[in-house]
Amino acid sequence: MRLALPRWAGTLATKAAVFITVMCCALTALLGVLVHVSVTNQTVGRARSEALSRLTDATAAYEAGDRPAPGAGVDPPGLPGALRKLAVAGDRGTMVADHQGRPTMWAAGPADGSRALAVQVDYSQQARTIDGLDRAILWSSALAIGITLLVGALAVTRVTRRLHTTAQVARRISGGDLDARVDDPRTKDPTRPQDEVAAVAAALDSMAASLQGKLQAEQRFTADVAHELRTPLTGLHAAAELLPPGRPTELVRDRVAALRTLTEDLLEISRLDTGRERLDVDTEQLGAVAERVVRGAGEPTEVVVVRDVAVETDRRRLERVLGNLVANAHRHGRGPVSLTVDGAQVVVRDHGDGYPVYLLEHGPQRFRTEGGAKGHGLGLTIALGQAEVLGARLSFANAEDGGALATLSLPVGGG
Secondary structure (H helix, E strand, O other): OOOOOOHHHHHHHHHHHHHHHHHHHHHHHHHHHHHHHHHHHHHHHHHHHHHHHHHHHHHHHHHOOOOOOOOEEEOOOOOOHHHHHHHHOOOOEEEEEEEOOEEEEEEEEEOOOOOEEEEEEEOHHHHHHHHHHHHHHHHHHHHHHHHHHHHHHHHHHHHHHHHHHHHHHHHHHHOOOOOOOOOOHHHHOOOOOOOHHHHHHHHHHHHHHHHHHHHHHHHHHHHHHHHHHHHHHHHHHHHHHOOOOOHHHHHHHHHHHHHHHHHHHHHHHHHHHHOOOOOOOEEEEHHHHHHHHHHHHOOOEEEEEEEOOEEEEOHHHHHHHHHHHHHHHHHHOOOOEEEEEEOOEEEEEOOOOOOOHHHHHHOOOOOOOOOOOOOOOOHHHHHHHHHHHHOOEEEEEEOOOOOEEEEEEOOOOOO
16 A cells, blocks of 8 residues: 555545645634734733823822832833824823833823823733744644644545545446455444445445346356257258258258357357456467468458568467458458558458447447348457457557558567
């Protein structure tokens, strides 16, 4: 398991981390502001009360003609202009300002004429208290955000990891691996809390099991039907050979041959569906295999060898794939038909109307042909299945200037 945050978790985990961070920042900022405002108001309030109390004492001494106390005087130097103006106007007030490099709480009131009586109180300790509180709020907020973000990221990553596992299993199932299961531990232990991810995993496992059962039943049915048809078809073929020559006999023999071909194709597909086919690997020259396939097809097909290579493959299966592609080109396309060998890639092309849209989008579909064409629609399905057994990639496309293109890319290192 990777320690770094995986790429698959990026979107959901990043959104969750951003959401958690924003909410933590907003909450800590709100609490910090509330604490700062509350403590500052209390600190400033106590300093203001002390300054006003001293101003009251200084005013009484001034009116009695006594000597003013230390820190009190009439129009002392450093008195803020706004506060002096307020005092000269006949009001009393306080203000915090720097005086001789130190924060000072001033209190001023009217004296006589156009002068102001003022007192000053050292505000350094209170200012240091507020600054220390602000630093403590910042550090504690950063620590709280970091811890919350870490815990939230770990929790979200656990969820996204389980979602990623479920998505991987779903992709494997869609790719044909019906044995794939999530097997979430929470679904196997009813005593553990069942969250939404466990419910999705359980539903996916149940769906895969049901789909696998139905598909296996269909595969068994196809194999059983094809197997059971072989015996009566063998007898029917033997009986057809005993019929007297004539057009009716030819028709019967032709239909019996078509039924035998269909039965053999169904048996081949059922074997491919089981996924238990084994390769008989040998070294083969692709050019020679292509020539042999064209000769066996019995239809005029051009063979172009751009670059011949030797590949390790199962010759019988490779000939089956190429033979089906050539037969499909002649049956459903138009000439000229060509088979081109270029290294480990073989391209079969015709000059007909091209492959139908459904085949290009979804691949070959069994028993489906376009426009009432001849055949039972199993040739390309078998070719695709045999190509997968060979470890090759078979793709279908339409040429820009018309015609169908089937490209078989063989593995360089063998099947």
